[in-house]
Amino acid sequence: MSAALVAFLAAAVVMGSTAAISRRQDRVAVVDVAWGLAFVAIALILALLWPDPHSWLLAALVVAWGGRLAWHIARRSRGHGEDPRYEKMLGGPGWSSGAGRVITRVFLTQAVVAFLVSAPIQVAAAYDVRWWPVVWIGVAVWAVGVFFEVVGDAQLEAYKAQPRETRPKILDTGLWGWSRHPNYFGDASVWWGLWIAGALALGWLPGLLTVWAPAAMTYFVRNVTGARLLERTMSQREGWDAYAARVPLFVPRPPRA
Structure with missing residues (x-):
């Protein structure tokens, strides 16, 4: 299995799980917490599958950054309602705008972007x-x-x-x-x-x-x-x-x- 495929699957699992949580809470903005965690999952899984000092160093950097960011956003948004950015993006409040629209425009999009942006980490696993x-x-x-x-x-x-x-x-x-x-x-x-x-x-x-x-x-x-x-x-x-x-x-x- 290639590093690119592993990275995409890791991002998809994180965003898919977050979509399920978001649906239960009826709050799309929880995806902001998952953004940093998607990179954490990608870096850790790549380091586990292609272990060497370089991969583990990169994983440590990503975990420190992504974990801190997820914690900060989760703490900052606790008790708040939907983010107006997502209401504007979806043309309505949260999941009421349609599950297909929410999944494709928010969760799938962020999974793909996380996969693409993590390209330097993916390359590091191969060379x-x-x-x-x-x-x-x-x-x-x-x-x-x-x-x-x-x-x-x-x-x-x-x-x-x-x-x-x-x-x-x-x-x-x-x-x-x-x-x-x-x-x-x-x-x-x-x-x-x-x-x-x-x-x-x-x-x-x-x-x-x-x-x-x-x-x-x-x-x-x-x-x-x-x-x-x-x-x-x-x-x-x-x-x-x-x-x-x-x-x-x-x-x-x-x-x-």
Whole structure:
């Protein structure tokens, strides 16, 4: 059995199981918790079937990132109803829009995307490492990404915990003073780190054949499902224009005066 087939089956099982849970809860947004867990399943199964230090290192990185992300989203969404994004996507509230529509547009789509984006991890199961120093460069980039995700999420959570009447209109301190979306930047950095450590370290050809995976993730979290989508509502806040003028959208840098 090929690594690609194993990865697709792992993603399909995770998303299929989540679809069953979602149907019972009548809440499509639980798929957000399964997103990170799909990659955890893929990396662990690949490491078990093709065990070597490289595969287990990648599995450890993915488990740390994906497990933390799933826990964070599950805790953040506890007690909340359906996510308006999915109501808009499906043209109705949850499963009432039709089981076929929900499964194909949400769960099957996310299974396919997880399978495609995990290409650098799949390639790493099939080839030996050529450049170990490159692996550690990738680990360093991954660590930077995790830092921005974890710290950015913690700072946002602390901001939201303040009374709405007294807290600033816009969070512009900490990492949020360097990037308007530090957590999304961190997510993109994680995938560039996994690509460097997982595929580029195997050689130029595996790296070039899979570079589209982190590039696609960066494009989507920046321009489609992440930063740009969130800014449609955030830009309505008082003081947003001044904040956006001094703080970059995505890649961090010191804020302008």
